[in-house]
Amino acid sequence: MNNRGVTILICTAVFIAGLILTVDAKAHEMTPTYPKFESSFVSGVMKTKMRLFNRRNDVKYYEIGVFDSEWKPVPFVTSYKLLQMDYLETVSFDLYINTKDLSNSTYICSKSKLIKSDVISTGIASRICSKIK
Amino acid sequence: MKNILTAVTATLALNVMATDVPVSGNVQMRCLITTDIPGVYGNPLPQKLSTATADGGVLPVVRYDVTLADSYKAKITTPTSFSSSPALIDTVTWTGSTSVAQTSDAGMSGYEAAKVTYDATTEYDLTVAGSTWFSATLSATNGYDKAFPGGVYSAVLVAECIAK
Numbered sequence: 001m002n003n004r005g006v007t008i009l010i011c012t013a014v015f016i017a018g019l020i021l022t023v024d025a026k027a028h029e030m031t032p033t034y035p036k037f038e039s040s041f042v043s044g045v046m047k048t049k050m051r052l053f054n055r056r057n058d059v060k061y062y063e064i065g066v067f068d069s070e071w072k073p074v075p076f077v078t079s080y081k082l083l084q085m086d087y088l089e090t091v092s093f094d095l096y097i098n099t100k101d102l103s104n105s106t107y108i109c110s111k112s113k114l115i116k117s118d119v120i121s122t123g124i125a126s127r128i129c130s131k132i133k
Numbered sequence: 134m135k136n137i138l139t140a141v142t143a144t145l146a147l148n149v150m151a152t153d154v155p156v157s158g159n160v161q162m163r164c165l166i167t168t169d170i171p172g173v174y175g176n177p178l179p180q181k182l183s184t185a186t187a188d189g190g191v192l193p194v195v196r197y198d199v200t201l202a203d204s205y206k207a208k209i210t211t212p213t214s215f216s217s218s219p220a221l222i223d224t225v226t227w228t229g230s231t232s233v234a235q236t237s238d239a240g241m242s243g244y245e246a247a248k249v250t251y252d253a254t255t256e257y258d259l260t261v262a263g264s265t266w267f268s269a270t271l272s273a274t275n276g277y278d279k280a281f282p283g284g285v286y287s288a289v290l291v292a293e294c295i296a297k
Binding site for chain 2: 026027028029033055056058107116117121122123124125126127128131
């Protein structure tokens with residue numbers, strides 16, 4: 001095989017490897033990192049919009065939680081606390097918190113929920129927390 | 134004839150217009166957790182399960198991508214129980230350690246030395262924007278050196294990215 005052939009072979013292998021890595025990427029993303037709250041249509045209730053992106057083909061459910069600085073749960077309202085998401089789906093959701101609870105709220109988190117039967121050997125649960133400043 | 138062709142070509146050329154197509158993008162401040170390798174337990178001894186390569190296992194690898202420096206903490210908690218397993222009578226001893234496997238920036242070289250470990254959790258301060266790969270060595274040993282009963286064993290590692 002000449003040099004050109006070797007070069008083509010290496011380029012093809014790198015391309016295929018890159019394609020496999022790209023296709024197989026399993027990622028969890030939540031934005032914004034520092035959400036801002038605004039008044040909602042209900043007096044005494046503040047709201048913010050969060051965006052969740054599921055690039056994990058092994059995860060279909062994400063649990064939303066709001067916590068104070070000591071990681072104690074804070075009451076909040078969303079349409080669903082457990083979001084069902086397809087692979088590569090993006091979901092934007094409104095999150096409502098009482099004004100009196102907002103001052104205690106520090107983190108808005110989303111955690112991947114693994115289905116027991118889907119975990120083979122070791123599974124990885126991911127949790128991303130945005131901070132309310 | 135030649136003149137006609139020239140005129141037609143000139144007319145066509147006048148009709149060809151270049152248009153600028155704007156391509157815009159927005160890089161948000163974010164943290165992305167990617168599960169590069171889920172990991173597999175090897176079974177080097179009847180009473181031991183381990184993800185170490187020397188034990189026939191595969192290390193789980195998690196990648197953190199951050200687009201804003203000094204804004205996030207990575208917390209990785211190794212498992213202390215099986216999420217599913219056959220019935221076990223004896224106490225299982227769990228060990229786990231997390232380390233930086235690869236970085237995208239030379240400025241991340243201090244991550245490993247600066248990590249904080251407590252219980253089964255290891256915390257890293259992500260002070261540099263870019264990608265960091267973390268791997269975890271996990272092992273579970275059955276009590277009194279008794280063999281693990283046959284069956285499927287699985288455990289879950291938790292990777293967290295917390296905004297500072």
